[in-house]
Amino acid sequence: xxxxxxxxxxxxxxDEGFGLALRLSRAGEEVVIGSxxxxxxxxxxxxxxxxxxxxxxxxxxxxxxGAANQEAAAGCDVVFVTVPYAGQAEIYRSxxxxxxxxxxxxxxxxxxxxxxxxRPWEVLRPxxxxxxxxxxxxxxSGLRLVAGFHTVSAEQLxxxxxxxxxxxxxxxADASAKAEVGALIEMIPNLRWxxxxxxxxxxxxxxxTALMVSINRNYRISDAGVAITGRxxxxxxxxxxxxx
Amino acid sequence: xxxxxxxxxxxxxxDEGFGLALRLSRAGEEVVIGSxxxxxxxxxxxxxxxxxxxxxxxxxxxxxxGAANQEAAAGCDVVFVTVPYAGQAEIYRSxxxxxxxxxxxxxxxxxxxxxxxxRPWEVLRPxxxxxxxxxxxxxxSGLRLVAGFHTVSAEQLxxxxxxxxxxxxxxxADASAKAEVGALIEMIPNLRWxxxxxxxxxxxxxxxTALMVSINRNYRISDAGVAITGRxxxxxxxxxxxxx
Numbered sequence: 001x002x003x004x005x006x007x008x009x010x011x012x013x014x015d016e017g018f019g020l021a022l023r024l025s026r027a028g029e030e031v032v033i034g035s036x037x038x039x040x041x042x043x044x045x046x047x048x049x050x051x052x053x054x055x056x057x058x059x060x061x062x063x064x065x066g067a068a069n070q071e072a073a074a075g076c077d078v079v080f081v082t083v084p085y086a087g088q089a090e091i092y093r094s095x096x097x098x099x100x101x102x103x104x105x106x107x108x109x110x111x112x113x114x115x116x117x118x119r120p121w122e123v124l125r126p127x128x129x130x131x132x133x134x135x136x137x138x139x140x141s142g143l144r145l146v147a148g149f150h151t152v153s154a155e156q157l158x159x160x161x162x163x164x165x166x167x168x169x170x171x172x173a174d175a176s177a178k179a180e181v182g183a184l185i186e187m188i189p190n191l192r193w194x195x196x197x198x199x200x201x202x203x204x205x206x207x208x209t210a211l212m213v214s215i216n217r218n219y220r221i222s223d224a225g226v227a228i229t230g231r232x233x234x235x236x237x238x239x240x241x242x243x244x
Numbered sequence: 245x246x247x248x249x250x251x252x253x254x255x256x257x258x259d260e261g262f263g264l265a266l267r268l269s270r271a272g273e274e275v276v277i278g279s280x281x282x283x284x285x286x287x288x289x290x291x292x293x294x295x296x297x298x299x300x301x302x303x304x305x306x307x308x309x310g311a312a313n314q315e316a317a318a319g320c321d322v323v324f325v326t327v328p329y330a331g332q333a334e335i336y337r338s339x340x341x342x343x344x345x346x347x348x349x350x351x352x353x354x355x356x357x358x359x360x361x362x363r364p365w366e367v368l369r370p371x372x373x374x375x376x377x378x379x380x381x382x383x384x385s386g387l388r389l390v391a392g393f394h395t396v397s398a399e400q401l402x403x404x405x406x407x408x409x410x411x412x413x414x415x416x417a418d419a420s421a422k423a424e425v426g427a428l429i430e431m432i433p434n435l436r437w438x439x440x441x442x443x444x445x446x447x448x449x450x451x452x453t454a455l456m457v458s459i460n461r462n463y464r465i466s467d468a469g470v471a472i473t474g475r476x477x478x479x480x481x482x483x484x485x486x487x488x
Contacts, residue, residue: 121441123448125369153474165473169455197365197458204367204455207448211413214441218481221474228459229409229469230397237462 007184008072010034010081010091013044016108016149017082019157021048025062026160027187032065034072041066051160073098078184082108082149085124085131086115092138099143106181107132108149110209121214123207130202132171146172146181147202150209151226152191153216163190166225167234170195171202179236186235194228195237251428252320254278254313254327254335257288260352260393261326263401265292269306270404271431276309278316285310295404317342322428326352326393329368329375330359336382343387350425351376352393354453365458367451374446376415390416390425391446394453395470396435407434410469411478414439415446423480430479438472439481 007024009017012033025031025048033048035041045066049055054062073079073095083091088109099105109131113122128134132147139145148170156164168185170178170193182193196205208226215224228234251268253261256277269275269292277292279285289310293299298306317323317339327335332353343349353375357366372378376391383389392414400408412429414422414437426437440449452470459468472478 121445194459195462196455197462201365201455201458204451207451211440211445211448214445215438215472216474218439218441219475219478220482223474225473227471227473229471230460230467231463231465234463238464 006030006076006078008032008034008067008076008079010069010072010079010095011083011087012072012080013040014082014084015154016157017080018044018048019154020080020082020149021064022051022160023157023164023188024184025052025054025064027184028062029184029187030063032067032072032075034067034069036069038066038068038071041068041072069095070098073103074100076100076103078104078106078180080106080108081135084115085109085111088131089134089138092135096139099140101142102144104144104146104177104180105135105139106146106148107135108147109135110150110206112210121210121217123210129200130206132199132202132206136199144172144174144177145199146170146174146177147199147205148181148185148193150206151212153212153223153225156223156225164188165190165223165227167191167227168193169205169208169226169228171197171205172199175236182235192227192234194234250274250320250322252276252278252316252323254316254323254325254339256316256324256326257284258326258328259398260401261324262288262292263398264324264326264393265308266295266404267401267408267432268428269296269298269308271428272306273428273431274307276311276316276319278311278313280313282310282312282315285312285316313339314342317347318344320344320347322348322350322424324350324352325379328359329353329355332375333378333382336379340383343384345386346388348388348390348421348424349379349383350390350392351379352391353379354394354450356454365454365461367454373444374450376443376446376450380443388416388418388421389443390414390418390421391443391449392425392429392437394450395456397456397467397469400467400469408432409434409467410471411435412437413449413452413470413472415441415449416443419480426479436471436478438478
């Protein structure tokens with residue numbers, strides 16, 4: 001059963017993860033919503049199916065199911081990890097033995113200061129440099145890690161009838177991994193992706209979540225995002241493509 | 245003579261400052277290009293006049309002159325400081341006695357790692373939090389400080405026939421100071437500004453220069469920029485405006 005599943009969303013009961021689950025299912029991908037509890041994962045999947053008007057049966061493209069995080073990670077080749085920074089290390093430790101060899105992991109964590117009681121427009125400086133570099137330090141070797149989605153609001157993702165404004169900035173060492181995540185991004189209407197460089201660039205990109213919070217607060221809006229200007233098409237970087 | 249001057253560009257012989265001088269002169273503002281040496285400031289002003297096709301005479305709107313940094317700062321109510329991070333503290337110490345009371349200072353410094361022999365897509369973490377907070381610590385009280393222009397490429401600014409793509413993210417404690425700098429920004433064709441929040445948000449905004457360098461490098465381009473999505477108009481923030 002799990003062999004058919006393609007994309008796991010660890011922490012998929014949270015706003016960002018749930019929005020991603022909706023968008024990727026709508027794009028025709030099979031999605032497993034992972035949660036610490038299997039029941040909560042399944043409840044979120046039920047809710048997603050209702051929002052998308054999907055039947056509760058199995059087998060179709062775009063199917064959404066729920067599972068415990070470990071089971072979700074074990075069943076998928078692509079794993080999005082969408083958890084708050086306070087729980088990120090614990091979640092990675094709990095699932096790191098479950099990943100398939102060569103799995104593609106996309107981490108969306110931002111080290112917001114809310115993890116320690118601070119404000120959501122402030123960030124912490126992780127010892128590893130960024131939350132995604134912390135994830136890399138916790139993951140077994142052989143997995144392919146990409147960081148992204150820090151500037152795409154959960155509200156926009158969940159508002160499935162509206163196209164998504166803005167670009168996803170992807171960071172990572174592996175150009176083909178970025179292109180694979182990029183291909184999923186391009187299945188979401190209007191959404192583009194930009195190769196922001198190496199994983200360490202997440203030190204700059206992750207804090208943009210806090211910048212979006214600050215701008216949302218200043219303008220009393222909820223869906224500030226980032227678009228990169230200067231080029232018509234923003235897919236795979238030509239120089240990196242040449243390297244692979 | 246100097247009383248008529250409105251905008252000083254400290255470090256205006258550098259690429260970013262020179263581009264700003266061209267754009268602000270073209271918008272009809274009077275600009276003084278400051279340099280450590282008066283002669284180099286004047287030579288840059290001559291070059292700017294030639295690019296813009298201005299006469300060498302005085303008195304017209306849009307006039308560009310050159311001066312030593314101290315003299316430029318003393319003669320203007322608005323002072324842009326566009327210097328490399330390695331020289332930023334020294335420059336502020338050299339001009340801090342020269343500012344007019346209540347002067348508006350716009351700092352464009354990014355703490356690129358090139359200051360210590362590193363790469364231009366890497367940044368340092370200033371002890372004060374950001375380069376602009378370092379500037380604040382060095383300035384006399386009573387000056388109004390705004391940080392901005394970190395994501396607008398020098399190439400774009402200097403290419404005066406082309407409209408500038410992207411938004412200037414302004415950080416600072418003083419909403420009216422941001423709006424004043426914003427009004428200058430809006431005189432540059434197509435350029436918009438966004439209130440990014442307090443001066444400490446420069447910790448997030450300044451490193452975007454390095455992100456632009458990384459993206460330029462990945463895509464073999466030279467004018468990557470940032471635009472904020474989610475709102476049609478991006479002038480003065482409504483909540484901050486209500487405070488003033």
